[in-house]
Amino acid sequence: MSDLLWKKSGQSGPDEKVMAFLAGDDVKLDRYLLGFDIQASAAHANGLRTIGVLSDEECNQVQGALRAIADDLASGKKELDIRFEDGHSAIEAWLTESLGPLGAKIHTGRSRNDQVAVALRLYLKHQLEMLLRACEAIARALLARAAKEKDIVLPGHTHLQKAMPSSAGLWLAGHAEAFIDNTETAFRIRQCIDASPLGTASGFGINLPLAREQVAQELSFARLVVNPQYAQNARGKVEWLALTALAAATLDLRRFAWDLSLFSSDEFDYLVLAQRYCTGSSIMPNKNNPDVAELLRATHGVVVGAQAELNEVLALPSGYHRDLQATKPPVIRAFTKGLQALDLVPDLVRTFEWKRDKLAKGISPEMFATDETTELAAQGMPFREAYRNIAENLSAVQNRDALETVRKRISPGASGKLMLEVLTARLDELTGIEK
């Protein structure tokens, strides 16, 4: 164990069992944050130079040493392990090892409390950027396929019961719009948390005129978390809020995966997943199971569980409490698992195949009842009267050409008017792509 930053001479400090409880997993999780912590430390050093706590020369040395630490971590020469209480302590220890007393200056005007807060915000902004890109990629894969398959007829369901003829295009574009919405949610949630807590120290600020705005700008934050106490009170809340954007995506992923699972069942048999997304059974030689779709479906639970965990932990009065350390595992676990799952989706979308003969056989005459009812209503018969007439004599509903029928569904967004260009334009705008 490296020296504890705060240990007084003669004090016994926690024993090994206690330290394992306090720090064990946390140090490992700090590996996810360490790059952001180094980046923030560099900006903090520049801020200290601005107010004269570091000279230009000292600041340059610190910057060089931080770059060297980053390089050593990248190359494996250095590793964050349980010799350190946490990643924050490690940075100061490595700097001091390398620079002597100068390294011991880095913590001027900051606390581990704002150090972890800023590293987590940088981490979350990065995760939300990756989430936004993952949602975009899924939406584009679905939109591309929707454009090509707008004329494939698909039996439409509500309540798992056949309802009306629909189209593959409608189904694909529907899932695409979900992920466009999720792109927007990731974008807007990122706006909500895009503020720098660095320079708030342990929750009370400090008796130095820290250059907080400069530091925030260097780190590409849109604004400050102004109030030091709120910088601490927001801990856990920003993680929870970021998870909301992830949960919106995994919620829709769950529904999409459900459709894949259902449509690839033997009884539905509407589509076939690419073989590389399926596995077999240890006992039944005949099985070919859509395991990937099923595990994608299960991903939402990881995010929901993480949010539940955060909510429990955050039942606290103001100020930092060690409980807040417990916010790290759920948030890192959920983003890691969630993004891994979402990244598999575009290829899954591109590679499944419709079983067109089964889709065609899935259409029965009764499914045209609503179109016929609406035609009667358009001709002037009160809708409810038309409905009752047809409902009482369902067997008289005339069979129709299914493709022609779905093409005549011309209400905006329907199978005859998918408005893919509108969806694409919204996605382009959200993701900053000019046409």
Added chain:
Amino acid sequence: MSDLLWKKSGQSGPDEKVMAFLAGDDVKLDRYLLGFDIQASAAHANGLRTIGVLSDEECNQVQGALRAIADDLASGKKELDIRFEDGHSAIEAWLTESLGPLGAKIHTGRSRNDQVAVALRLYLKHQLEMLLRACEAIARALLARAAKEKDIVLPGHTHLQKAMPSSAGLWLAGHAEAFIDNTETAFRIRQCIDASPLGTASGFGINLPLAREQVAQELSFARLVVNPQYAQNARGKVEWLALTALAAATLDLRRFAWDLSLFSSDEFDYLVLAQRYCTGSSIMPNKNNPDVAELLRATHGVVVGAQAELNEVLALPSGYHRDLQATKPPVIRAFTKGLQALDLVPDLVRTFEWKRDKLAKGISPEMFATDETTELAAQGMPFREAYRNIAENLSAVQNRDALETVRKRISPGASGKLMLEVLTARLDELTGIEK
């Protein structure tokens, strides 16, 4: 029971026990949605006129009848009760009662599926507007008090342990910034769900060129939910997303209420709540308990429970399922309870009183250790060295004037530089107030 819209002649239909399970609470909850449903029905009728399904004269009659229904509901002449399967059926029944066959035309081109979806979106937008205003009111009450009490010294804590002298202003402004953030979250989440699903029918659109954009504009939506299937798949997700904004606010309310509860304990004794927020005991004559603060603290649980309930229900394949009806109770319950709680806060903020003598006695010399350490660091001693010197000899830390000390905390946002004008400006911008 009024006639069921969909019942075929000779069909038995659900018995009373089953109908009680299917519709009982739901009809009561539809009272919260009925006004929005009528509003959307009026816009839908205008849309039907645009495409010629209703004549101008017919449309005028429908509008008049809808206004009369709204009036009768307001005056209590009509009531939504268990004679109806749901609010949607009631509107059609009342229109038909009043207008005959013309009333039976209202359901042309729509389904209860998009009818409830649009009513819920209007309801949620309204709740988010009220939430935004509630958060604004809380933030303004806190900011006003922070400005007045920036020079009241308050013992600052982390880990419930005394840390550094702080100020009432810092504490108040910290809670204010939380609710400014929550104002932004309500604003951004509302942007995410501000789209009209009306005109998507049962999830497949319809064979009519519905004037969906016109209808959406009349209802003040920013855009369409383009895809009919997604209009259904988004059910529950938008409710859950709206609850996120509420949960952010009740999460911070929980922390604020915790502080009030703690600070008004006999041992802390830092503040006294107004008597009207306290109650007594049935057995202990000496008790005066901060019950309101405690029930405010408990409010977050209602919202978290509601989100958990939604997450469970939404594990479904695409399309409408009756399970989705179960999204109504949690979302209506949570917004009703949550807004009721938040509305109590501004007055609670304005009326508690600090016990200044106790605040002053709460400051001990050791609490100046960090300020002294930072001064040494500012004078050139490496921070960690200064820290160790002082830590080893804590009893030597000099007592100081606490007020002067917190005024010297001049890092941006700290007690000596609260930046209330920056916080106020952000709130003004979010709430559309020009200075």
Added chain:
Amino acid sequence: MSDLLWKKSGQSGPDEKVMAFLAGDDVKLDRYLLGFDIQASAAHANGLRTIGVLSDEECNQVQGALRAIADDLASGKKELDIRFEDGHSAIEAWLTESLGPLGAKIHTGRSRNDQVAVALRLYLKHQLEMLLRACEAIARALLARAAKEKDIVLPGHTHLQKAMPSSAGLWLAGHAEAFIDNTETAFRIRQCIDASPLGTASGFGINLPLAREQVAQELSFARLVVNPQYAQNARGKVEWLALTALAAATLDLRRFAWDLSLFSSDEFDYLVLAQRYCTGSSIMPNKNNPDVAELLRATHGVVVGAQAELNEVLALPSGYHRDLQATKPPVIRAFTKGLQALDLVPDLVRTFEWKRDKLAKGISPEMFATDETTELAAQGMPFREAYRNIAENLSAVQNRDALETVRKRISPGASGKLMLEVLTARLDELTGIEK
């Protein structure tokens, strides 16, 4: 508003808005508890007689007055409404109205804290008894049908993919065993909470030698909650624990309802629900939807949400806090809804019909691969070798008689040896029925 028990003269007390927040829903919920509260009050009065606080004559008068209150509530002459702060206050007010100073003696040696705690335990024990009986009824309905239908072949699935021929008997008995387990869980959880908190007052006991054991026996509790502080700390925990038993049942109900929904889809088409459990669509004349199965499926969410709500509220230090009042709504809501749902199941089980032609057509030759593999293994070929041989040449798997095949599945519990008598015997033992 009736006089508040605790209000001092000259004290202002909560205003109407605050009282609405404090007491509004709570009084209504106390209607569920009032009968148990009266029962416990009667036992408490007997206890006070034992220790001489009430004379025999006084006690008799109190018992008579409590019976009269119970009668008046039953007949509607009395009603618990918002004039009272809560049900506990109402009982004392009614007693005092009826008996004068004698009524004012009833609260000797008790607090509302232990009064509500005991009423809730009695309520929960009653709910668990009803839950146990509901699970038993479901299990018996399923077992009865399993016995009759052990020779109906059903395509067996894993991963929603066809796996092996199975039987209706196996499927029914499987769901039956779930509810037998749930019967046991209800039974064991009830044991865990079967303890009387009455006589612990506000969490510190009292300076009277209360006859707690006698009172507990009169109320049919198995033991005391010994420690007064724990009587308070267990508040919310016992509710949460009771909900666990309910959740186990609704979790299995969700799976059963999922099967019904899936099996009654047009693509599976394995069974038809009784018409009274289905409804139609407002727009699609051809729809017949399994709404009841879907709302049964959604019920688990109510229980999960309630448990989440409790968990949030219970993040507190020791002792009573008003937050604990917030445990009532979720627990009462969940038991009311959950039991209503479970009570519908036995009839639903008895009335659906298999579509035997579709079940038969659902069996394909490949589904016999596992039986053939096992036969080879039984003859001495290493299992994995047999598996590979058959997997490589699936089309060579011989078609078989499906019924004969499932009858040959004779491992204990399998379709050829359902062991219904073992399941029934366990259920009989749990529910106290001698054969």
Added chain:
Amino acid sequence: MSDLLWKKSGQSGPDEKVMAFLAGDDVKLDRYLLGFDIQASAAHANGLRTIGVLSDEECNQVQGALRAIADDLASGKKELDIRFEDGHSAIEAWLTESLGPLGAKIHTGRSRNDQVAVALRLYLKHQLEMLLRACEAIARALLARAAKEKDIVLPGHTHLQKAMPSSAGLWLAGHAEAFIDNTETAFRIRQCIDASPLGTASGFGINLPLAREQVAQELSFARLVVNPQYAQNARGKVEWLALTALAAATLDLRRFAWDLSLFSSDEFDYLVLAQRYCTGSSIMPNKNNPDVAELLRATHGVVVGAQAELNEVLALPSGYHRDLQATKPPVIRAFTKGLQALDLVPDLVRTFEWKRDKLAKGISPEMFATDETTELAAQGMPFREAYRNIAENLSAVQNRDALETVRKRISPGASGKLMLEVLTARLDELTGIEK
């Protein structure tokens, strides 16, 4: 990658990225289950001998090879890593490596589905045993201290407000009774899940007369999961049920840790934790923080999050789905973390010190009001009248000797009659200790 058990020749199978998603963490988690899997495999082999699938000699060889595998795993010669799809496959692979064709016989009559189900049940029973012992140890530490400190006066609180004089004994015994209840809950929940699923194969049983009862007895199960489908449907439910017992304990741990945190605050200052359970600050030289108590308090969140995750995943129709693999991480994570936390508690209980001078100063005259009121009531004044008299004139409440007062609190369980012998006897009975 070792050969996949189920891969057909020529089939491509999942690529590396997909396998990482499918199997990555799962293999690591199987290390927690592998010992139980080997134990169950040995029992399964004995069962196969009983029905003649293995000869005595073959069975002996398999038992020897399984013991060798266990030894190699213990010594590190073998390791479960990502070359294997899962632990179940690894056992078969190692056996086949060691025994050739005989190893390939082990999977006769079983599937990975029942293999993982039985390993998980054995794991859960073991965790519940450790939980039971952890709760017992905590309860005994608390009871021992309660006996010694029954005469230390402690200010008693409700609503965080001072209520009545209480005692350290009462407070300690209250927490002890919580953990005695938790001991019972662990015991009863274990009864609920104490059933063997081994021999149910993939959910349909098998065409062999497996010796399931013999195998279950060898593995010390109390009974069979009779029905093969239910063996699959119970997956996740038993994990969730086991977590309930853990959650009951961590819920009470949260409350106990809250008390420690509060009582060790500077304002309360009622107790001091042993130094080895505290840490310092990186910036504030004066801090000494009760970090261990805070992280213990946060532990409940891990369990609640795990239960939420399970609930989400289990929204499925009958039969095995790959989603169920996602039940492993939360359950293993929660038990590992939860037991680690609980194991720290007995020493924490034994080592904190009361600050007796502060406890004594914490008693004020008003706190005797309830005792005085009860005395008046015992002398015949109606309780409510006595209450009002004293409430109106609180300053007249006479000061008393606090210790004498708490000793006079003789209602069963109160500070004057703690009934520690009753609590101890119940714990002894639950844990099988004869006096």
